[in-house]
Amino acid sequence: MRQIPVSQLTEKIKQLIFTASYEIGPDVEKAVQDAMKTEASEIGRSVLCQLCENYQIAREERIAICQDTGMAVIFIDVGQDVHFTEGNFEDAVHEGVRQAYAEGYLRKSVVKEPIFDRKNTTDNTPAVIHTRLVPGDQVHILITCKGFGSENMSALKMLVPADGVEGVKKFIVETAKKAGPNPCPPMIIGVGVGGTMEQAALIAKRMTARAVGSRNAHPQYARLEEEVLSAINCLGIGPAGIGGTTTALAVNIDFAPTHIAGLPVAVNICCHAARHAEGTL
Amino acid sequence: MATYQLQLPLTENDIRTLRAGDMVTLTGEIYTARDAAHKRLIALLEEGKELPVDLAGQTLYYVGPAPASPGHAVGSAGPTTSYRMDPYTPRLLELGLKGMIGKGKRSDEVRTAMQQYGAVYFGAVGGAAALISRSIKKMEVMAYPDLGPEAIHRFTVENFPVIVLMDAFGGNIYEEGPKLYKREML
Numbered sequence: 213m214r215q216i217p218v219s220q221l222t223e224k225i226k227q228l229i230f231t232a233s234y235e236i237g238p239d240v241e242k243a244v245q246d247a248m249k250t251e252a253s254e255i256g257r258s259v260l261c262q263l264c265e266n267y268q269i270a271r272e273e274r275i276a277i278c279q280d281t282g283m284a285v286i287f288i289d290v291g292q293d294v295h296f297t298e299g300n301f302e303d304a305v306h307e308g309v310r311q312a313y314a315e316g317y318l319r320k321s322v323v324k325e326p327i328f329d330r331k332n333t334t335d336n337t338p339a340v341i342h343t344r345l346v347p348g349d350q351v352h353i354l355i356t357c358k359g360f361g362s363e364n365m366s367a368l369k370m371l372v373p374a375d376g377v378e379g380v381k382k383f384i385v386e387t388a389k390k391a392g393p394n395p396c397p398p399m400i401i402g403v404g405v406g407g408t409m410e411q412a413a414l415i416a417k418r419m420t421a422r423a424v425g426s427r428n429a430h431p432q433y434a435r436l437e438e439e440v441l442s443a444i445n446c447l448g449i450g451p452a453g454i455g456g457t458t459t460a461l462a463v464n465i466d467f468a469p470t471h472i473a474g475l476p477v478a479v480n481i482c483c484h485a486a487r488h489a490e491g492t493l
Numbered sequence: 494m495a496t497y498q499l500q501l502p503l504t505e506n507d508i509r510t511l512r513a514g515d516m517v518t519l520t521g522e523i524y525t526a527r528d529a530a531h532k533r534l535i536a537l538l539e540e541g542k543e544l545p546v547d548l549a550g551q552t553l554y555y556v557g558p559a560p561a562s563p564g565h566a567v568g569s570a571g572p573t574t575s576y577r578m579d580p581y582t583p584r585l586l587e588l589g590l591k592g593m594i595g596k597g598k599r600s601d602e603v604r605t606a607m608q609q610y611g612a613v614y615f616g617a618v619g620g621a622a623a624l625i626s627r628s629i630k631k632m633e634v635m636a637y638p639d640l641g642p643e644a645i646h647r648f649t650v651e652n653f654p655v656i657v658l659m660d661a662f663g664g665n666i667y668e669e670g671p672k673l674y675k676r677e678m679l
């Protein structure tokens with residue numbers, strides 16, 4: 213049994229939020245740079261160029277890539293041979309979020325209750341925490357700081373098996389089309405297919421953090437990713453939604469076993485400010 | 494597509510000249526307001542009271558900046574999605590608001606009011622928030638400090654980079670731009 217004081221968890225979460233908020237992943241940056249060479253619209257290219265400059269300034273000056281520093285969504289895979297000591301696990305996670313948003317000059321964007329008061333909690337807590345137990349004695353943490361311009365454009369639909377691959381494609385492309393300029397294109401689109409309603413959504417969220425340029429190991433899903441990506445880039449929405457050939461940088465799809473009667477599809481949209489970071493304790 | 498360097502406030506001539514798709518840099522003073530501040534402004538107008546800031550002739554930026562770190566006037570400060578302001582905007586245009594900076598499409602009511610009263614809707618690149626913050630030289634709170642990042646601020650800006658999204662003649666790059674690049678799906 214490995215003992216880990218929860219203060220280590222707090223510190224790790226804090227550092228990962230800093231990394232995510234200031235340093236764009238090399239995969240996303242490269243994809244935007246590559247798109248500058250292929251984008252057909254001149255204003256579109258100038259938008260992409262601004263994004264590259266923005267990534268650089270944020271990294272060098274350690275300021276937020278985007279002012280919407282998001283709601284922290286934290287996936288934690290805990291090795292079953294780990295014993296957390298000296299405090300509560302979830303409290304320690306929220307504490308890491310609290311410290312990161314206060315010390316890192318990040319915007320606090322969380323309200324306590326969604327309908328009536330909508331009062332800001334002023335420290336960006338609580339985070340959304342998804343914990344899994346896995347073999348081993350390590351703790352793997354994946355953090356995404358999710359802005360809501362793009363989160364609001366996400367959608368979930370319970371298709372029926374007869375809708376098949378065409379139905380899935382159509383729903384993803386329609387969701388991107390409806391989103392238009394709102395999620396700050398070029399977007400990164402995470403898709404979860406199968407499972408149950410909430411499982412599809414969780415997969416979709418994880419897929420927004422899969423590296424841009426990677427492909428699903430399953431060849432049929434890899435092909436589906438490519439087909440949907442090129443269909444979305446034919447929509448004309450373009451960088452910042454003002455017209456162009458770069459609407460999405462990636463469509464990352466994964467699947468889970470599902471019920472004989474179901475075909476859930478969740479589409480989680482993320483913007484070019486795709487902030488995520490991972491680490492291990 | 495033309496490029497301009499403009500001094501704020503916008504002049505009648507600027508408003509007549511600018512067309513959707515033009516690239517512009519703005520220098521001068523702009524005000525900030527988002528959902529909560531709009532709601533309060535419109536509530537005051539409904540009660541027949543005076544507004545805490547005179548928006549006639551001014552440009553309004555839809556933004557809720559991140560906190561400033563030491564040595565900076567403001568934290569990252571990119572645009573928020575404008576449509577949430579749409580229900581309030583025609584009333585402000587009627588009062589003489591001339592420019593808006595945000596991101597995303599606007600309602601038909603806003604578009605009509607922009608034509609009627611003469612106003613321009615600019616877009617700052619969503620998410621280019623660190624870059625944008627560099628052109629903001631000074632930030633003052635003008636009203637509603639209790640709203641934190643949603644308070645009404647006055648920004649002094651230098652060469653703030655924007656694109657004309659909608660002009661005073663109904664031109665709208667969100668309609669015209671994507672049409673040019675839409676291709677048949679393979």
Ligand code: SF4
Nearest residue numbers: 278359361396483620
């Ligand atoms: S959608 Fe993303 S890039 Fe755009 S404002 Fe929101 S967090 Fe920033």
